[in-house]
Amino acid sequence: MSRVIVVGAGLAGLSAACYLTGQGHDVTVIERDTGIGGRAGALRLEGFTFDTGPTVLTMPELIDDTLQAAGSRLSQRINLKRLDPAYRARFADGSVIDARADPTDMINEILDTCGAADAASYEAFVDWLTRLYRLELPHFIDTNYNAGFDLLRSPAALARLTFLGAFGRLGPAIRRRFGDPRLHRLLSFQALYVGLSPERALALYAVITYMDTVAGVWFPEGGMHAVPRALADAFTDAGGTLLLDQPVTGLITDRNGRVAGVRTDEGQFMADAVVCTLDPAAAYRLMIPDVRPPRTVRSGRYAPSAVVWHVGVRGLPGDQVRHHNIHFGRDWNSAFTAMIRHGELMPNPSRLVSVPSLDDPSLAPPGCSTLYVLEPVPHLGGSVDWVREAAPMRQRLLQFLADGGYPTEIVTEKLVTPLDWHRQGLSHGTPFSLAHTFTQTGPFRPPNRIRRRPGLYFAGSGTVPGVGVPMVLLSGKLAAERVGRYLGSRPPAGPARNRSERPASSGWLR
Template identity: 45%
Template sequence: MPGPTDHVVVVGAGLAGLSAALHLLGAGRRVTVVERGEQPGGRAGRLERGGYLIDTGPTVLTMPDIADEAFAAVGEKLRDRVELIELHPAYRARFADGTSLDVHTGADAMEAEIERFAGGADAAGYRRLRHWLGELYRAERGRFLDADFDSPLRLLGPDLVRLAALGGLGRWHAQVARHLRDERLRRVFTFQALYAGVPPERALAAYAVIAYMDTVAGVYFPRGGMHALPRAMADAAAAAGAEFRYGRPVTRLERRGERITAVITAGERIPCDAVVLTPDLPVAYRLLGRTPRRPARLRHAPSAVILHAGCDRTWPELAHHTLSFGEAWRGTFRELTRTGELMRDPSLLITRPTATDPALAPPGRHLHYVLAPCPNTAIGPRAAEWTALAPRYRDSLLRELDGRGLAGIASAIEEECLVTPADWSAAGHPAGTPFSAAHTLAQTGPFRPRNLVRGTVNAVLAGCGTTPGTGVPPVLLSGKLAAARITGPSGDGVRSRPRRRIPGLGLRLGSGPGSGPGRTPEGARP
């Protein structure tokens, strides 16, 4: 980034913004974080209702080492601030035929479980699949996930050849089917394609790296709920010298030519040398006054209806995370991504965080989070239609859960919150989805919206809409990549002013001038 970069304003205190802030602080920049909400977290927010502490966003934490990189930038460790609990099993999969499978991330435990469930041939196939997923992750981690692409030409080289040799340019479902015969097992290793917004039959096999994160690397839960992660990141950033402005929506950016010179909030003008923008792309582009041209309009991922239910009981067949599959599969993806219909035979994610941390609910009570994928508002019911549709859909969802073993759930609910695409739309998410742009081939790698916008030389984007994509690990990496745009990949960017040392940390901060809408609503990707 040309010119001075001593003082950086980060717009939005979600996971991307907090990651960027920590990496910038570690590189000696002075950082001001501006957040329209009253707390950090963005999508990973917190709702308190009737003694229930509800995570409003992600419920699955994988690859905590990526979060730890952000803490390490300021000389801290993630586990010194957050108690991480590894989940065993990572998931419980329940199928329409009444069978169930515990998904273990340990190789021996999972092989034994698959042999019990589907026989020795699929157990051996799992070993081969696990090896392939590990090879795929190692091929992608440094060169594709943790990298910017300023041109498709950057794809060319030995890394792409290696990825192609691994089958990463084929189709996700086909690669999994090479190893597993049982259709139920194939679902366990391909349902993650929903996060990418593409059916497994059409998704690039390279995205099976998400299955590696979910089924091999381990699934974790922070004590205190997922919101404990952004809270800890904000605390670490503040301890390293960051200034936070909460309850400050950004109204505009002041510019001189191609440079942003100040961030304007209601009642404050914050001078800056550079800015990191983490709101959804339409908001970021509006603030910049520039929208990049694309050959085709962005296609967005499916959305979701989230039911947060605080209950006076629970059901013993539920693990911390339970995947409840309907009988339909390919038809479900067709409804979600093509025809825009609500799932007639839904597959659901049910999370019971109180299975791991009972303190998230009043004594003797239990918290449940039910995620039902649904079409986004570009192809399905419009935001205005959800006003009338929401109560009917909520009732049908409870009837479905009752029929799948959660008998009496409707009468067990004491506190609840329903989040629909109308709520996502009201929060400014395009197409009423918190999962942003789908990971189609035309929206992957160098073809995904870049984190730089032509015509502005000192602004960088971060978040799920830009590089590398959707999900907690990619969003954390997006903040790291945004910081590297400013500081250089090794943190040695241009500094035109003296730097001051943070006591006890040995870090230097810029002493130049100084600050951002970042929050998004309740409920998001599991």
């Protein structure tokens, strides 16, 4: 039985751990914090429970696949509810469109709000999204790359994607299909998940729209933190070891440069392979300071960040509020230009408000509500001084909640800015890592293996396949596949030597 260490108990690390345990390895997950989940953590304040990271869950079958690898099932671990609507979209003119779970219901919603022509287009749009997804997932997402030429290893799938317009731009692809500008926004805002404006994102990222509008949005009882809890429980029930509050301080290698374990403040942990889930810049600095990071890590284009305001309030929202509420600003393209191109706050921002206590009242005290308010903002490479801007931002968000009909008698709160994301070790203060430009996608994204350090693998949003809960779960699976192939052909290791004593350069983390 080979020994494998996973650094980090977030979604990527726990996914890798479940798959590695299923392969029959002796797996230990080492986490620097006192709890599991990483960015998908939980914050508990005065009887309120807040999800600290993602709030939108799609593709639950990927969670089931991960749990099955560790001998469990989703149905045994998490109670899921499909949200209908997945989102309520509220526009500056006061109109509302619900993103309905059932395609027939969505056609009727579009018919009532946007007209017959756009309603007639929706069925063909769903077909287009579905074909994109079925081509992309097995051939270009759930796959390990060794070089850029690997894009050509499925030429038939690549040709079909080209025929479907996947390498055009998302914004124009949506406008060709629908006439109502409100649908343009509702069906393309997902480009923000990959760090781009809809006008710049490739149409292939419509697969995220597929996940939202076709596959559906789900809510786990207890909040999103129920997902890492389920993965951790399945992992330990299958015999894995989970160590908390033990920061890894360096990598141990043998005389041939192969991985032999890690160091922590508690001592050395020997292993035949290591999966590291840190942000790529931090991973290179900590684990392999003598290896030059790839260009995308050194000088890549990072996605915008977000301000997240966790607010526990007295009172319940009115009937106009749903679980997920997207408030679209009046200006659209100019808002993206300001934030992404100029590094400035959106002049007329769009915001997300999630109210998970609507579907799980246990997340708030009786008669109270748990609110998660998110506004996209520039990363730390922009021009915003967050020491000065945090208080005005809070006041604007408070007024926005009052204007939107949300309860605003605050019991407890926590405001998270890009400075806080940076303190968590995230480059440029963004939880969305590297933007998914074409040159930072697929084989051009930071790789999940390091040829100069055999036995070291990466998982998480900074490597393949990318950002978002489904992609991060797959990143753990892909790293585990790498480890399995490596350990199946690994030559005997030489005596270990500790490279972690070499001082780490901080130059890669800007």
